[in-house]
Amino acid sequence: MADLPKTPLLDELESGPFPSFVSEIKRAAEKNDMSKDLLGQLEQSYREKIGHWKHGGIVGVMGYGGGVIGRYSDLPKEWPNISHFHTMRINHPSGWFYTSKSLREICNIWEKHGSGLTNMHGSTGDIILLGTTTDHLEPVFEELGKIDFDIGGSGSDLRTPSCCCGQARCEWACYDTMALTYDLTMHYQDELHRPAFPYKFKFKMSGCPNDCVASIARSDMSIIGTWRDSIQIDQDAVREYADKGMDIRSDVIGNCPAKCMDFDGKELHIENSYCVRCMHCINVMPKALRPGKDKGATVLLGSKAPIVEGAMLSSVLIPFWKLEPPYSDLKEIVDNIWDVWCEDGKARERVGEFIQRVGLGNFLDAIGLEPVAEMVAHPRENPYVFYEDYFEEGDEEEEEKG
Amino acid sequence: MADVQERRTDFGPPHYEQFLPPIIKENYGKWKYHEILKPGVMVHVSETGDKLFTIRAASPRLVCIDKIRDYCDLADKYCDGYLRFTSRHNVEFLLTKHENIEPLVADLKKLGHPIGGMGNSITSIVHTQGWVHCHSAATDASGIVKSVMDDLSEYFENMKLPGKLRIALACCLNMCGAVHCSDIAILGIHRRPPRTDHTRVKAMCEIPSVSASCPTAAIRPATVDGRASVEVIEERCMYCANCFTVCPAMPMADPLNDGVSIWIGGKVSNARSEPTFSKLAIPFIPNNPPRWPEVTQAVRGLVELWASNANKYERMGEWINRIGWPKFFRMSGIEFQKEHIDDFKHAGLTYKRSTHLTF
Numbered sequence: 001m002a003d004l005p006k007t008p009l010l011d012e013l014e015s016g017p018f019p020s021f022v023s024e025i026k027r028a029a030e031k032n033d034m035s036k037d038l039l040g041q042l043e044q045s046y047r048e049k050i051g052h053w054k055h056g057g058i059v060g061v062m063g064y065g066g067g068v069i070g071r072y073s074d075l076p077k078e079w080p081n082i083s084h085f086h087t088m089r090i091n092h093p094s095g096w097f098y099t100s101k102s103l104r105e106i107c108n109i110w111e112k113h114g115s116g117l118t119n120m121h122g123s124t125g126d127i128i129l130l131g132t133t134t135d136h137l138e139p140v141f142e143e144l145g146k147i148d149f150d151i152g153g154s155g156s157d158l159r160t161p162s163c164c165c166g167q168a169r170c171e172w173a174c175y176d177t178m179a180l181t182y183d184l185t186m187h188y189q190d191e192l193h194r195p196a197f198p199y200k201f202k203f204k205m206s207g208c209p210n211d212c213v214a215s216i217a218r219s220d221m222s223i224i225g226t227w228r229d230s231i232q233i234d235q236d237a238v239r240e241y242a243d244k245g246m247d248i249r250s251d252v253i254g255n256c257p258a259k260c261m262d263f264d265g266k267e268l269h270i271e272n273s274y275c276v277r278c279m280h281c282i283n284v285m286p287k288a289l290r291p292g293k294d295k296g297a298t299v300l301l302g303s304k305a306p307i308v309e310g311a312m313l314s315s316v317l318i319p320f321w322k323l324e325p326p327y328s329d330l331k332e333i334v335d336n337i338w339d340v341w342c343e344d345g346k347a348r349e350r351v352g353e354f355i356q357r358v359g360l361g362n363f364l365d366a367i368g369l370e371p372v373a374e375m376v377a378h379p380r381e382n383p384y385v386f387y388e389d390y391f392e393e394g395d396e397e398e399e400e401k402g
Numbered sequence: 403m404a405d406v407q408e409r410r411t412d413f414g415p416p417h418y419e420q421f422l423p424p425i426i427k428e429n430y431g432k433w434k435y436h437e438i439l440k441p442g443v444m445v446h447v448s449e450t451g452d453k454l455f456t457i458r459a460a461s462p463r464l465v466c467i468d469k470i471r472d473y474c475d476l477a478d479k480y481c482d483g484y485l486r487f488t489s490r491h492n493v494e495f496l497l498t499k500h501e502n503i504e505p506l507v508a509d510l511k512k513l514g515h516p517i518g519g520m521g522n523s524i525t526s527i528v529h530t531q532g533w534v535h536c537h538s539a540a541t542d543a544s545g546i547v548k549s550v551m552d553d554l555s556e557y558f559e560n561m562k563l564p565g566k567l568r569i570a571l572a573c574c575l576n577m578c579g580a581v582h583c584s585d586i587a588i589l590g591i592h593r594r595p596p597r598t599d600h601t602r603v604k605a606m607c608e609i610p611s612v613s614a615s616c617p618t619a620a621i622r623p624a625t626v627d628g629r630a631s632v633e634v635i636e637e638r639c640m641y642c643a644n645c646f647t648v649c650p651a652m653p654m655a656d657p658l659n660d661g662v663s664i665w666i667g668g669k670v671s672n673a674r675s676e677p678t679f680s681k682l683a684i685p686f687i688p689n690n691p692p693r694w695p696e697v698t699q700a701v702r703g704l705v706e707l708w709a710s711n712a713n714k715y716e717r718m719g720e721w722i723n724r725i726g727w728p729k730f731f732r733m734s735g736i737e738f739q740k741e742h743i744d745d746f747k748h749a750g751l752t753y754k755r756s757t758h759l760t761f
Contacts, residue, residue: 009692013545019515021464021534021544028466035466038534045533045542046691048655053537055650063411072537087535091415098421100474107467107474116467120487123528123578130464130535148416164489168418168426169446169496170452173434178418188413209672213489216671216677218580224672241531255674255715280673283717286435297554305577307644308617310747313677315585347611348648 004029005040009047028116034131035115037079044075044264044269054220059134061141065194068137076197080361084113084133088140089126089152091185091192094178095165096121104149109143124202124217125162126152149331150189161185163205164212164364172282173207174225174295175323181205183327197338198345198354208291209279215314220351221334222300222314223323229290230272231281237288238268252281296322299330301337302352319374336367405668418592423484425454425498441561442517443503455497457506459515460526460551460558464534464544472513475711480506490526490568492519497661521561524554524705529571530578532590538643539573540590540660541689548572549693550588550701557705564712564721567705568669583668586704588682592641593659595620595634596652603631607649615648640746661688662697666704667719675720681727683734685741707734729760 004026013022025042028035041052057070070088074084090106106127110116115131122128127149132140141151152160161184166177178251184203186194191201204215207225215222242248248268253261260274261281268288270281282289299313299321302339321329337351340363355363366373419427429448436446439455446454473493479484480502486494493515495506502518507517527550530536532543537572550569557563557661570581573590581587603609611631613621620638624631632652634645643654664687668680687696704718711733712721722730731738 012692013548014549017516017555018548018551018558019460019462020548021462022548023514024462024464024466024469027468042533046545049660049689049691050538050655051533051536053533053535062409071537085535093415093421094418096487096489097418097426098485098487100485101475102416103470103474103485109471110467113432118465118467119463119531120461120470120491120493121463122582123530125489144583145413148413150412150414162489165486167431167433168422169433171435171446175429176431182415182418186414189414193412205657211672211677214580214583217668218673219582222570249515251714257674275489276672278672278674280715283673287437290435302694305572305580306575307577307642307647308615309575310617311582311679313679322459346614348615348644378756380532 004036005043007039010039010043025117032116033081034085035117037073038085038115038117038214038319039130041073041075041082044078048197048225050131053085053311059137061137062249063177064151066154066157067193069154071131082131085131086134088114088129088132088137089122089124089154089160090129090144091150091152091160092125092127092162093120094163094185096392097124097165097168097170101341105147106144106149109140109147112145113140124152124159125213126160137383151193153192155195156197156199157198157201158188158191158197159202160192161205162202162213164207166205166207170207171286172210172225172279172291174227174291175207175223175297177205177207177223177235179325180223180323180327180330183325184331187331191338197342199348199350201338201351209277210283213239214298217303217313218305218382219314220301221301221337222303223297224300225291225295225297226320227295228320229294231275231292232270232290234288235267238285239266240264241285241288243283246285252284280308296320299333302350302355304350304352309350309353309356312350312356314352316375317369319372333367335370340366403615413452421486421494423454423482423483423498424591425452426496428452429454434600438521438561438643441523441559441592442520443507444520453498455503457495457503457510457517458488458499458519459510459517459728460519461487461491461493461515461673462544462548462749463526463529476509476513477521479509488519488525490519490528492526513614516555516559518559522563522565523559523561524551524557524563524569526558527551527569527571528579528584531571532573538576538654540592540655541662542680542691543571543590543655545692546662546694546697549698550696553698553702554705563705563709564716565717566671567718568710569701576647580667582679583670584675584680585669585708586701587665587668588701589663589665591655591661591663592643592656593661593686594641594654594656595636595639596643596645596654597656598626598632598634599651600626600629600631602651603649605630612645612649612652615644617644621645621660622743624655642689652719657689661686662694663687664700664704667717667722669717669719674715675717675723678719680719682742683736683741703734717740726758726760 119128163177163181202219204219299318303314570584624633664684665680
């Protein structure tokens with residue numbers, strides 16, 4: 001401990017009830033010089049109110065174009081042990097389930113080859129191994145490969161797909177999110193490892209409309225579980241909630257956006273053809289209500305953060321699909337979308353921005369999908385309608401003759 | 403080159419099934435309902451009658467390998483070695499034995515990891531790298547997160563709020579954390595146009611790409627001191643830093659002008675109301691490390707204003723939609739300024755286009 005850099009500012013972040021990242025870095029620094037220098041440079045950032053990392057460079061493992069983020073300190077003389085401090089993104093298992101054995105193996109590799117610091121997990125979902133030098137990238141990849149962990153995505157490629165825990169530990173999952181995530185990840189390994197898109201592309205799988213992985217806000221393709229038939233009701237359990245003091249009229253029915261529910265004190269009635277599958281009633285009465293039995297997912301397209309043309313939420317592409325293996329319909333539409341976007345998308349243009357530029361109608365034509373009313377919040381409000389053809393004098397007669 | 407040919411690539415992540423505890427394998431897709439037994443502890447009950455207990459503990463996201471080994475020790479001791487992480491960086495332990503709950507909770511507390519983040523609570527903050535590891539950060543991430551959660555930890559550990567409250571932090575507009583649909587989003591912002599290093603533009607950057615990268619067309623090719631470079635029309639720049647992303651010779655970070663903005667009322671869940679973006683509440687708070695007291699105070703103020711005024715289940719944005727933004731500004735004491743008015747694409751859709759006003 002004696003030779004850790006002095007960090008009076010960071011030390012203030014070691015007190016308080018929440019676990020401290022500074023304590024984590026210090027713990028790593030006790031046996032790792034990279035973490036020690038990271039502590040020193042971070043203290044300097046806190047003093048100067050500015051970051052000290054240079055723009056990333058191109059580094060990676062052989063044959064892969066993504067998954068490693070080159071990172072260099074702009075103070076290499078002061079903090080030589082982090083002059084090179086690259087991040088490796090490791091594709092996590094679906095649902096972030098682990099055994100202690102597998103995590104210990106990853107820790108052992110990272111103890112030998114890196115800073116000893118990680119993020120569990122990065123925003124996209126990968127295991128983030130924070131900080132190593134170029135000469136360690138290949139050995140890490142090789143050793144991770146021996147325990148079957150591969151590298152994730154970065155740059156203009158398919159980013160590591162991620163999902164909620166789905167049917168593994170949730171009664172609301174309307175499709176097998178973990179299976180689909182694994183299937184898509186394996187099917188699109190080339191796209192994941194070799195950037196060839198105009199910009200990044202993300203899949204996120206949520207089992208129900210509560211959307212625990214925020215797929216509608218941050219994935220180019222958001223696949224959100226839903227159902228078509230009636231909410232399953234256990235009337236005895238409904239009465240039990242009422243008996244235990246739940247005000248079903250205000251807490252449940254009063255919050256129903258579709259106003260499709262009624263409770264007469266004994267039975268809960270739901271007019272399912274008006275239900276918008278919002279999940280509120282199911283969320284507050286999980287013992288009494290469950291999604292229906294005819295389950296599947298809504299597929300939405302286009303969400304992203306602000307850069308470049310403004311933030312977007314995904315919008316409906318497929319109102320309902322059953323989504324069962326081998327997911328051929330889904331893969332066909334994904335391939336069509338990528339073909340069109342790769343052909344006509346501009347550099348750093350996400351698919352949502354591309355659709356805004358060319359128009360959803362034209363985009364649907366290009367990918368071979370018929371428009372349906374579920375795709376829009378409402379029909380257009382302006383009369384600036386494009387038609388591809390118009391009649392010339394005499395056309396009508398020609399048609400009649402034909 | 404033989405090695406290269408034999409090299410195993412594109413094998414993907416390990417199959418998740420090997421990481422699932424037997425109780426999950428046996429009840430996969432058969433879960434019937436769940437109940438939160440107390441903050442941070444829930445039980446899932448299967449159609450078969452099996453019960454799975456989950457204990458959720460806070461984590462700083464940035465964890466050292468020895469901390470992961472601590473988690474593993476606890477998983478070995480109480481959970482046959484099975485554990486998982488959540489989409490908001492919490493660690494979860496999966497138990498089949500009810501009697502193991504309290505000892506595990508006690509061990510986690512000893513380790514300094516509070517239990518909670520379930521139900522009507524504030525769970526861990528989704529966040530980015532900040533000064534720890536990012537080149538484009540306008541603020542630090544982990545330090546603000548630690549400070550805000552220290553201040554709000556009571557709300558992590560209890561379930562007394564009207565509804566869920568999700569906080570996220572991104573240290574620049576790239577928003578690796580996709581914070582833009584959060585009840586409270588803390589967003590690092592720059593406020594000064596890039597300072598172009600004309601000696602390096604030609605060598606380091608592709609000039610047409612740099613011009614094209616600007617969403618407000620503020621950048622055009624120019625010859626400066628005889629060198630091919632770009633010029634920035636400063637009054638058009640809104641500091642998004644997309645140019646810096648494509649051109650390292652246009653740095654944005656600036657201690658005097660960088661800081662934090664606070665956005666509120668977004669959500670991703672479809673429950674009750676549709677998913678929606680967060681809206682600007684506080685345009686700018688200067689960086690004040692190590693504990694950003696002005697930020698923690700502002701966040702606490704917003705949480706408490708919502709908590710004491712919202713109806714049951716009402717998220718921050720649902721509450722504000724009901725009372726209207728003018729009333730929110732009156733109640734919060736936040737001054738409405740020019741910066742609150744949108745002036746990017748589709749700004750007109752954000753103007754008030756009715757007489758539905760409160761007084």
